[in-house]
Amino acid sequence: MSDLRDLARNASAWPFQEARGLLDERLKGQAPAKGFVLFETGYGPSGLPHIGTFGEVARTTMVRRAFELLAPGIPTRLFAFSDDRDGLRKVPDNIPNKEMVTQHLGKPLTAIPDPFGTHESFGHHNNARLRGFLDSFGFEYEFQSATDWYTSGRFDEGCLQVLRHYDPIMEVMLPTLGEERQQTYSPFLPVCPKTGKVLQVPVVERNVEAGTIVYKDEDGSFVEAPVTGGRVKLQWKADWAMRWFVLGVDYEMSGKDLIPSYQLASRICRIMGGTPPMNLSYELFLDEKGQKISKSKGNGLAVEDWLCYAPPESLALFMFQKPKAAKRLYFDVIPRTVDEYLTFLDKFPAEDDAKRLNNPVWHIHHGKPPQPETGLSYNILLNLASVCHAEDRAVLWHFISRYVPGATPVSAPILDRLVDYAVAYYKDFVKPGKRYRLPTADEAKALSDLAAELAALPAGSDAEAIQTVVYEVGKRHPAFAELKAWFQALYEILLGQDQGPRMGSFIALYGIGETVALIRRALAGEDLAV
RNA sequence: GAGCGCGUAGCUCAGUCGGUAGAGCAACUGACUUUUAAUCAGUAGGUCAUGGGUUCGAAUCCCAUCGCGCUCACCA
Numbered sequence: 001m002s003d004l005r006d007l008a009r010n011a012s013a014w015p016f017q018e019a020r021g022l023l024d025e026r027l028k029g030q031a032p033a034k035g036f037v038l039f040e041t042g043y044g045p046s047g048l049p050h051i052g053t054f055g056e057v058a059r060t061t062m063v064r065r066a067f068e069l070l071a072p073g074i075p076t077r078l079f080a081f082s083d084d085r086d087g088l089r090k091v092p093d094n095i096p097n098k099e100m101v102t103q104h105l106g107k108p109l110t111a112i113p114d115p116f117g118t119h120e121s122f123g124h125h126n127n128a129r130l131r132g133f134l135d136s137f138g139f140e141y142e143f144q145s146a147t148d149w150y151t152s153g154r155f156d157e158g159c160l161q162v163l164r165h166y167d168p169i170m171e172v173m174l175p176t177l178g179e180e181r182q183q184t185y186s187p188f189l190p191v192c193p194k195t196g197k198v199l200q201v202p203v204v205e206r207n208v209e210a211g212t213i214v215y216k217d218e219d220g221s222f223v224e225a226p227v228t229g230g231r232v233k234l235q236w237k238a239d240w241a242m243r244w245f246v247l248g249v250d251y252e253m254s255g256k257d258l259i260p261s262y263q264l265a266s267r268i269c270r271i272m273g274g275t276p277p278m279n280l281s282y283e284l285f286l287d288e289k290g291q292k293i294s295k296s297k298g299n300g301l302a303v304e305d306w307l308c309y310a311p312p313e314s315l316a317l318f319m320f321q322k323p324k325a326a327k328r329l330y331f332d333v334i335p336r337t338v339d340e341y342l343t344f345l346d347k348f349p350a351e352d353d354a355k356r357l358n359n360p361v362w363h364i365h366h367g368k369p370p371q372p373e374t375g376l377s378y379n380i381l382l383n384l385a386s387v388c389h390a391e392d393r394a395v396l397w398h399f400i401s402r403y404v405p406g407a408t409p410v411s412a413p414i415l416d417r418l419v420d421y422a423v424a425y426y427k428d429f430v431k432p433g434k435r436y437r438l439p440t441a442d443e444a445k446a447l448s449d450l451a452a453e454l455a456a457l458p459a460g461s462d463a464e465a466i467q468t469v470v471y472e473v474g475k476r477h478p479a480f481a482e483l484k485a486w487f488q489a490l491y492e493i494l495l496g497q498d499q500g501p502r503m504g505s506f507i508a509l510y511g512i513g514e515t516v517a518l519i520r521r522a523l524a525g526e527d528l529a530v
Numbered sequence: 531g532a533g534c535g536c537g538u539a540g541c542u543c544a545g546u547c548g549g550u551a552g553a554g555c556a557a558c559u560g561a562c563u564u565u566u567a568a569u570c571a572g573u574a575g576g577u578c579a580u581g582g583g584u585u586c587g588a589a590u591c592c593c594a595u596c597g598c599g600c601u602c603a604c605c606a
């Protein structure tokens with residue numbers, strides 16, 4: 001086992017590089033005084049969970065697992081921290097009861113009634129969504145609420161520390177702000193006792209002994225408030241720094257848009273006497289055209305889109321690959337990523353331990369990937385679903401068992417799941433593109449002939465025998481100068497596409513009786529698309 | 531302006547601590563006395579953006595240049 005640990009010291013996969021940096025540079029090889037290593041991921045207030053949320057937790061977990069292999073004696077924890085004390089700045093478009101929420105603008109999310117009517121507050125609602133999302137992937141984490149930390153007094157010491165170091169913190173912050181904002185900036189945002197809103201107002205006096213500040217209220221009056229007990233929250237960069245200080249966060253990732261914020265928060269954290277966490281800034285995702293993905297634009301892919309057509313492991317692989325390179329995230333990458341996942345899975349058993357630690361599936365499955373199965377790729381499955389009318393998983397399985405003898409849903413559970421994804425893909429992308437046409441008079445004659453011949457075949461005829469029948473029927477109808485036109489007609493009329501599978505194989509698996517029925521429907525002028 | 535990333539085959543990209551350039555798709559050739567391709571065999575295509583440096587050896591490490599893109603300068 002210690003061998004594996006040695007290998008982990010040399011593994012080049014990025015989670016190991018990160019974990020080594022954390023252990024050697026930040027921790028100097030020792031468990032921190034608090035007794036465990038703390039990983040953190042943060043969530044903004046507007047935030048319904050999205051694909052970046054998944055990426056951040058998945059990647060942080062990969063570093064955490066790598067760390068655990070490197071330093072098995074040091075416990076680790078992962079906090080998922082929700083900024084639910086933040087004031088709501090604007091009403092999201094995607095919620096009900098917007099008028100009601102509008103009346104509460106500026107209040108902490110946890111002080112706004114839940115527009116969905118299901119939870120104690122809007123903040124609680126979003127928190128529940130976040131947790132449900134993370135739980136659906138089986139992530140191991142501990143949820144934390146900013147409101148909770150502030151109002152319970154657990155942030156008191158942090159807020160007092162900011163008060164004690166007010167001037168140097170202001171010196172760091174002010175040069176980064178525009179002239180106008182400099183006039184009103186303070187790291188403290190009081191929560192107004194009258195309106196309940198989070199105020200961005202100037203602080204005119206500070207009393208370190210008493211632990212209070214005096215601020216100029218929106219109505220012009222001066223109000224003295226303690227910085228403790230949740231009466232103030234901190235402006236976000238100071239908030240971030242204070243949280244690192246109080247919790248002792250050791251590792252936190254963030255998008256590259258937060259690089260300047262991270263640097264600023266780090267300086268504040270040091271002023272307070274803390275050590276900022278080790279940070280990895282990952283690249284943002286781009287859409288097909290290389291534009292930044294944003295929820296408001298609606299470009300790019302949502303997690304739900306991905307998970308409709310591919311398993312979460314493939315999404316985890318996407319997150320594992322090159323976190324520091326801007327990656328295009330659009331539909332076409334899904335099948336490719338699934339197949340890369342399958343390839344890595346296939347290679348894993350034959351690899352030695354050193355190679356295994358660099359294999360993405362080690363990181364996706366925490367060192368214990370499932371057994372590889374049939375070697376059948378997802379792209380093949382998708383093609384198969386497209387050509388064989390696969391609205392039913394059973395139809396697809398018929399084809400698969402011919403292609404991979406012995407494969408069953410029980411012996412190949414991964415493939416079995418992929419079958420469902422392929423069927424979903426077929427229904428959503430292939431089927432709508434199908435254009436069935438009615439047969440011409442000549443084609444109708446030939447089809448009628450074919451139906452009769454097929455019906456006359458002995459039950460259990462094999463694909464070759466059926467193929468011969470199809471071929472001969474086509475040959476004896478002079479309407480088809482080339483046989484190619486006959487097959488083309490079959491595809492267009494029966495399958496609604498200009499290409500298709502070898503008809504003999506298709507009919508054998510789809511069923512002779514079913515095919516005859518399909519032909520009869522076409523002859524009757526029914527719409528096969530229904 | 532500051533920061534970050536990218537530049538490898540026609541297209542999309544791999545390339546795991548430096549050791550003779552790879553995959554998928556596309557293209558081309560041939561095979562299966564049956565269209566088709568989830569078939570098989572084979573072919574072609576790259577001065578690894580450019581110029582230097584380190585090295586016995588560089589797509590890989592360092593520096594510079596060019597090109598493309600993103601992020602941040604108000605808020606979180």
